[in-house]
Amino acid sequence: MGAVSLADVIAALGGDLHGASETQITRIGPLEGADAGTLSFLSNPRYQAQLAGSTAACVIVAPAFAEAAAARGAAIVTPDPYLYFARLTQWWAARVRPRPVAGIHPSAVIDPSAVIGADVSIGALAVIEAGVNIGDGAQIGPHCVVERNARIGAGSRLSARVTLGFDCQIGERCIVHAGVVIGADGFGFAPNQGQWEKIEQLGAVRIGNDVEIGANTCIDRGALEDTVLEDGVKLDNLIQIGHNVHVGAHTAMAGCAGVAGSARIGAHCTVGGGAIVLGHLSLVDHVHVSAATVVSRSIKQPGQYSGVFPFDDNASWEKNAATLRQLHTLRERLRALEKRGA
Amino acid sequence: MGAVSLADVIAALGGDLHGASETQITRIGPLEGADAGTLSFLSNPRYQAQLAGSTAACVIVAPAFAEAAAARGAAIVTPDPYLYFARLTQWWAARVRPRPVAGIHPSAVIDPSAVIGADVSIGALAVIEAGVNIGDGAQIGPHCVVERNARIGAGSRLSARVTLGFDCQIGERCIVHAGVVIGADGFGFAPNQGQWEKIEQLGAVRIGNDVEIGANTCIDRGALEDTVLEDGVKLDNLIQIGHNVHVGAHTAMAGCAGVAGSARIGAHCTVGGGAIVLGHLSLVDHVHVSAATVVSRSIKQPGQYSGVFPFDDNASWEKNAATLRQLHTLRERLRALEKRGA
Amino acid sequence: MGAVSLADVIAALGGDLHGASETQITRIGPLEGADAGTLSFLSNPRYQAQLAGSTAACVIVAPAFAEAAAARGAAIVTPDPYLYFARLTQWWAARVRPRPVAGIHPSAVIDPSAVIGADVSIGALAVIEAGVNIGDGAQIGPHCVVERNARIGAGSRLSARVTLGFDCQIGERCIVHAGVVIGADGFGFAPNQGQWEKIEQLGAVRIGNDVEIGANTCIDRGALEDTVLEDGVKLDNLIQIGHNVHVGAHTAMAGCAGVAGSARIGAHCTVGGGAIVLGHLSLVDHVHVSAATVVSRSIKQPGQYSGVFPFDDNASWEKNAATLRQLHTLRERLRALEKRGA
Structure with missing residues (x-):
């Protein structure tokens, strides 16, 4: 799987490139751990903090992050980075994985x-x-x-x-x-x-x-x-x-x-x-x-x-689970107290 | 899978036939959506309402429904319609599915x-x-x-x-x-x-x-x-x-x-x-x-x-699940109130 | 799978043998149901009561049970009987199961x-x-x-x-x-x-x-x-x-x-x-x-x-599960009572 250039990526998948189109890409990877050959992406704003320090060759981002991404290296700007990433994986897989001969x-x-x-x-x-x-x-x-x-x-x-x-x-x-x-x-x-x-x-x-x-x-x-x-x-x-x-x-x-x-x-x-x-x-x-x-x-x-018993440390769970088996009775007791108080 | 007659069915599986034995059956199907070639059945009284209007060629019913079933077309009366249905599927499958050659x-x-x-x-x-x-x-x-x-x-x-x-x-x-x-x-x-x-x-x-x-x-x-x-x-x-x-x-x-x-x-x-x-x-x-x-x-x-957390809309579940993690404490508080009231 | 002697077992796996080394073993089995050809083991003290009456040919035990085991027949004493048992199964399987020819x-x-x-x-x-x-x-x-x-x-x-x-x-x-x-x-x-x-x-x-x-x-x-x-x-x-x-x-x-x-x-x-x-x-x-x-x-x-709904007979579960769906409300009611009482 030889390297591809960002120009190849843009030609295949579109997007607005900020940066040098001859930049070589050797892998697709997450922001964390990206190296100088990595094409990465930011789709979840939660990971925004990882953007500035990332050494990825290029990052796929939404317009809102275009400036921040370009400040640190190349960027591909596209309305839906996660969808772009999905299509990128498809394009990549088609290149690197031999299709079985018919x-x-x-x-x-x-x-x-x-x-x-x-x-x-x-x-x-x-x-x-x-x-x-x-x-x-x-x-x-x-x-x-x-x-x-x-x-x-x-x-x-x-x-x-x-x-x-x-x-x-x-x-x-x-x-x-x-x-x-x-x-x-x-x-x-x-x-x-x-x-x-x-x-x-x-x-x-x-x-x-x-x-x-x-x-x-x-x-x-x-x-x-x-x-x-x-x-x-x-x-x-x-x-x-x-x-x-x-x-x-x-x-x-x-x-x-x-x-x-x-x-x-x-x-x-x-x-x-x-x-x-x-x-x-x-x-x-x-x-x-x-x-x-x-x-x-x-x-x-x-x-x-939803409907899941919330997990807990075992001792706490045991106490709550045991009480749960008397829950109906607890309600009756509460009712009795309420009546008395009325 | 050519059609069979009700006479063929009765000959193979028994039951008391009300209606024309030469009626042709092309499929087995539920009451709902039954057509003039369908042999259907009523085993769960819950679906009784579907009986009167059903256009099924014939309906397999228990004696209690014999009259209602026959009023609308042919009927096979048998003590256990669901069991009869099971055997009917076996007989049908043996007819339409080729057994692998030994x-x-x-x-x-x-x-x-x-x-x-x-x-x-x-x-x-x-x-x-x-x-x-x-x-x-x-x-x-x-x-x-x-x-x-x-x-x-x-x-x-x-x-x-x-x-x-x-x-x-x-x-x-x-x-x-x-x-x-x-x-x-x-x-x-x-x-x-x-x-x-x-x-x-x-x-x-x-x-x-x-x-x-x-x-x-x-x-x-x-x-x-x-x-x-x-x-x-x-x-x-x-x-x-x-x-x-x-x-x-x-x-x-x-x-x-x-x-x-x-x-x-x-x-x-x-x-x-x-x-x-x-x-x-x-x-x-x-x-x-x-x-x-x-x-x-x-x-x-x-x-x-049984023992399953009852599901709910997510917001309700979250509130109840959070409270569940304090259930043992709630019981203690209830106890304290009861004591005070005593 | 011919019989083996206890001497063979000891030679392969070590342990301290109490009893006749020529004793023949035909199977490995639990204490319960052991016969005169069975090599058994006691790893969980919970099953200690089964030891005295067991007719096993030999029992693998920890030092604490050496005396009790030997009192009833042969014993192999080893610091970790369960680990010894695991290795015994490996040795046994290698003997009785043909390895596929390369x-x-x-x-x-x-x-x-x-x-x-x-x-x-x-x-x-x-x-x-x-x-x-x-x-x-x-x-x-x-x-x-x-x-x-x-x-x-x-x-x-x-x-x-x-x-x-x-x-x-x-x-x-x-x-x-x-x-x-x-x-x-x-x-x-x-x-x-x-x-x-x-x-x-x-x-x-x-x-x-x-x-x-x-x-x-x-x-x-x-x-x-x-x-x-x-x-x-x-x-x-x-x-x-x-x-x-x-x-x-x-x-x-x-x-x-x-x-x-x-x-x-x-x-x-x-x-x-x-x-x-x-x-x-x-x-x-x-x-x-x-x-x-x-x-x-x-x-x-x-x-x-842990986090599992404790199971119960269906009627009890139904009552408790229904109440569980109002648990948050119960807590509110309890709070109200506590306030009133304060």
Whole structure:
């Protein structure tokens, strides 16, 4: 990964350059620890204090910080430095990371009935079953298993070891990380004299465009209808999406979150790490669930919702937790006192 | 998947048909959104209001709703509509989903010492190590790894990418979904001068008959004895079962639950999503743990147990959570007031 | 696995033997249920009562219990019986478990540019990409995917189906269990008019020596710098480690824990099962987080920290949880009473 000049950056991504366009950049990095080859950025005003002393070659800043940034070296001024930084990482990654050569590894096992688009790459030992359809330019990593009649849209990338279940589909430009399982059976059983009778899951999973799914996350197929992730949904690692769940467009969930069956989550929501949404609930658009919160009823108003026991040193927690188990009684005692005082 | 007639359904599954037996069914679906080809069901009286207006071809109902259902079209009357529905999905899936042809994919890597029963199917690129025994009619998905001396009972199905560790065994008619790891080492270490000395895990995993295990769930091998799942246990996705755990028959756990080492969970229990059972505890039969509850001591009486911070809008939660950290002090102040008043 | 004599054990592991050195041992097991071929141990004084009646062939004990143990049969006396037991399991496992024969399975797909050390074993259908470096004596399980330029230190063991991402590295003598994903993208996006713009993750993952990582655990690559696990870290199953996280030496985490991006956890810490550490926090060395606790701010003092809603029978929990939602108001009412009384 040879150096690039600031002129190259500006040519590719725009922005208003203050400073020498021939300055060479060897890495992208945070303000702290930046060296003379570092292109850095200031997006959170909290880190403003780090700006003046930074030895970064160049700093990407909003107009308000243009002067301060330029006073110490080169600067790229742009209305949204964090967005600029995101695009910079994309441009950088495209330069330094070799895209797999299109083509099918000879060790892949591909059913002759599969339809493979142009410029597709299929990694070593991948399995593509009958009736699969893979769009132009898609990349299927080594060891992926794409079951019968599944569809993958143009430009989508599956890392190593992804399972896409039969009849399931992924839209265009999606990114699916290693170990993801899409289309395992939903968890459905009818009780029968103390035992469980399996409800076969007859639906599938439908995933829109520009969706990203983190490592080892699971998205179950629907019981009767499909489980749906709309366009632009972003899921982190180790997330569980139950059967029949519907996740609205551009909603993002952090790692270890779980959504139980038939929950319906709106668009533009965020769900924090380890949070759980119980089944058969609805969350409207623009709901933000804090990490580790358990959503136990539907949410009808946008906003931030939380529910976590505040942590403490163990001794304090033990005392408060023990008292909590008598909280209802405490309220009764308080009431009694109030009555007496009245 | 061509249409079937109600006569076909009744012939296969029984029930008391009200209406024309030649009615054609093209799908199974919920009451809401049912069309003239839909076979629907009413199991939860909560949805009773949807019955009268439903345009479903036929509705499966309990005797109490026979009249109401028949008033609007065909009906199948049966004592337990949900159980009937479950069996209907099984019958339907068997009709519309091709069972893999028995036989071993040429790309599978199978040790010559493995004993493979009759009518077994082994998928592409599966690895079957030395001394493995696979019962009649079992289905091993593509990319499964079955380590040395593991045993799989007759009729069990492993989806793609399942790992069954050495010496571990699975009973008959089990279903194991993609990404499951059975028989990784339990988490055992002896402290040694600030470092950790590994305790090799010398046990294995024993799984009974009719067990289902969800995607990416992990079941560790025992330290000295075996980790055991009895018959009929149902585990959802992304569940962690620690070493030496014993799960009683017909117990079901929802996604993201975790059971720490040496816990003993009774039969006919349910564990909600994200719940955690700490180690070395015992739960008697018929214990039901609510979602996201942390079980921190043994439970000796059947019943429902819960422990979750109720979620709220963020501002309310913050106020209550802050107060919670002083709860013990509040109790002391209440006590002082009570004394003064006495 | 033929029997061994106590003399063999002492020769390998030391300790002070009381009793007949020719006594034959056929298994290692807990005091309870021990038979005449069992070598058992007493490490927790809580189980002292089981000692006298145990029919174990021999019991490993601390000096304080030497007399009691020898009174009932053979005993091995050692200052730290649990550590002795750990080493005994290692010695036992080495005897009874065949080490895979060094060599590369013919079905593995190995890029010619990979550098493979001496005595390495590579399992069936593993994929080793260009530029990979594997140290002497390492064992790569079947179906592993080691991406380009990744490095694996001498003596490390990867179970089946591990993914090690490009440019990531693992030190020496590490153990990585099945399904682990090291080096998936961290979860980073810039908001852009209601949508999410991907921040390419330009860092990697660096893992020290003697680290163990449980099944299906995920460790994301850093955004700009690397995600780091120092020497001796032990992670259980289904753990999520976000991008840029730094875990200090000899820290251990139990199953289902999650650490959000850019958190910094000290050395010699423990994190209980299901606990969550939020992002951008620092925990000093020797911090112990209880199971299911959510760490929402930095911790600057060593010690034990907890925060879990105490579980209860469902009816009691419901009453207390409902009251909890009015806790702040209760405090106000208490204050009012106190004022009135003053």
